[in-house]
Amino acid sequence: MVGEVIDADHPARRRWLTLAAAFVVALAFSSLRFVAAPGFEFYAGPVFYMLAWRWFGLKPALVVAAAVMTPTFFWWGHPVSIALAIGHVFVIDRWARGRHSFSTITLFYQGLFGSAIGVVFLSLTYASPIEVSAIVIARKVLCELVLAGAADAIVLFFRYDPRRVRIVRNEHLSLQFSIDALVSNVVACAAALFLLGQLNGVTAAVQSINERVSHDLADWPGRTDAPAGRSYPLRINDEGRVTRVFVASAATWRTDAGRLGCERFDTGRRSNTSDRNTFTYWLHLCVTAPLPSARVAIVPMRPMATAMFGDIGRRTAPLLLFLFVAQVALMVFRRAIQRSLDDWVVAIGKFRARETIDVRPTRFAETAELQALFATASNDYLEAEHERARLARAVTELRATMDLKLFSDVVFDPDECALRFVKLDPTLGRRDIVMRVTSADRAAFQSVGGQNDIMVEFRMANSDGDDWYLLLAHDHDAQLDGWRYGCVIRLRTAKAFQTQMRHNARLMELGGMASALSHELRQPLFTIALAAENGGTLLDRMGDAVLPARRKFDRIVEQVERATAIIQRTSTYARIERDEREPTDLLQTVQNAARFMRAVVQERDIHLSIVTPEALPTLMLPRVGVEQILVNALQNAADSIEAARALRVSPAPPDRITVRVEVGADAIGIAIEDTGAGLHADIADSAFQAFSTTKPAGKGTGLGLFVCRQIIDEVGGTITLADNVAKPGATLRMQFPKPSAALAAAA
């Protein structure tokens, strides 16, 4: 069939002719049988119907099966093989589709179903002993298995191309079916060859027994006088076996032989050789020899033949068992390969769909490693891509949040307190824009006049003052009296930030209040308790008349203890608020405080500048508390400047607050210097005590610096307040220990 190849470009008629020719060739091949050993015949039919199923489908395969198996009917005179072949095609159609090889299905079909049918059929038709049935079935299964292996090998390499009506080679071999075909063929052929070898010895063995029986009859003691119509034991020399000899009268020996089951007779002549190729020949063979006195000795060969076939069966059985085991192992192995391949398909599908690949453990080291590599690479890529998408989203959000505007020709008009610029819009072109700025922020713009790169925070004139904008501009142009390029960012978080800062300030104040109150109350409570105690002692000397008064004093002592307990609890709460340390960037903290206070500072026309080093070590500080210290300090500085202005008569140079952050040998210092009224010498000492203030009534609680000192004390720092040397104003200095210094102190 493989040879039946014609050119492409064929009319329909030629196609049918080609297929018909192939069919005829297949039929011709199937009509041949090859006798490999007595009872072991090969025929090619099953190969053709399996190929027909694979290449043309179920219906053509059924037709081919019926046709190519027809010769068996003529050989053996029964249609059982044809029926089994048709069943075989249906079973293949049900289970073979891409999952199991012909070998596997054939072994299970013929080994289980086929053999059951065979046993029933043989025992009903030929009354075969079980030994013979077993050999016949083993022969049938092995023969079919060898043919199925051949079909597996052919479909592995070739396929039918319906467009070109020819058999073409496969470009790729299937991994699992290659292994399957190889192992199945090797095992099946080995088993078949073994059985062949066994059966080939049968003819000679039976022949030799046959001859020995004839020989032994010649020496049989009963030869001359054993009465006819009875059977006697006959010892076979060399074999050590005993069989039975029946002595019949010459007149009736054929009837007696029929009764004994003899259908064939070996008279010592070599004859009817073709009959010797079937098992039944040996079962129905009897050896006959004429005896004196018109008698005939009849020896049925059946017991000996049966014993021999039983021997062969016992020798072949382990091999057949191994065949089953090998097939089961193959099935398991094939499933594992299939699973591993399925995993690849799933993994690649997920790769294409951009989904995360889960690595399932597979049975094969080679694929497991590759799969893990593939999954890791794919998942990493996917994660990177997600990260990119997240970043893109974040950028979009950021743009939306910041309300970024880009423009050119930025000019600040101090007379109208307005910012003028040209907005560059890709769709609308150039547009002149004017932003009115609050008068409080005018100074901020004036202070940067003439600088090349500027950064100014400001508020719109008509807003409520909480929405801050940041102007970034550069490339100063003297002719324009402004900057060539710039952008404005709306700082939307300003309001929330301010609210949070105010809230923190209030909490801080409250904590400070509680702490200060408890501290201040401890002293008088102590005095009260002692006074009551001493008063009680005095009363004790006056006798029993004053006992009720004495009890009152005891009550005072008790109530002081109660008040003490309340104070203890209050102080504990006040501390918790401030004691949460966290890694703090001091520069950021300074900028936060300055940002919060900028409105106050600008409103009062004070110039606030911050001088910081490039970088600072991160400190463990109560960040919110430190922020509050700075806000307090800036507020105090601004208040002090305001107070100084009230006393002045003539206009003074612009007022300044300067915040300096400096890194010392074992501490980081922050100095807040103002040009305000300064301190009175006697105030400097008590400035950090609770309820101490120089501000007018209602302007301050006198708790600010008290709280500051408490916070700084807790982190092991120092805080001092002193008048500036040789110039007006005062400076508040704070020192925070550096991390290494703090560790040394703790040790």
Added chain:
Amino acid sequence: MRRVLIIEDDCELREELVELATTLGARVVGARNGAEAMAACTGEIDVILCDYKLGIENGLDVLRALREAQCFDPARAAIYLMTGHLDLTFAARQEIESATRGLFMKPLRPAVVRGIILDGHITSDRD
């Protein structure tokens, strides 16, 4: 007779402390600040009860000055600090531990004050 030195800047409180100690039979001197304490300090002092916060002065500094001036016998005198402040620095706590027998939180219970003055061996406030 036990000799007691009380250093406290609050006038009323100092008076009450002195009276209580006197009632208990001790010979008591009250001092308002470091200078007064230095003047009143002798080698026979059995107990020193000192406030931590003495106006602009610090109780620890005062005690250190007294010790450096060797005006009391460190082997004999039992030294106690008292304070209304909760928030002492780490360094201050360490010094208090090494230089005194204990730090008491104001207000002290009268029974505790009695214990300090009578035997000088109260080591903790039972509150």
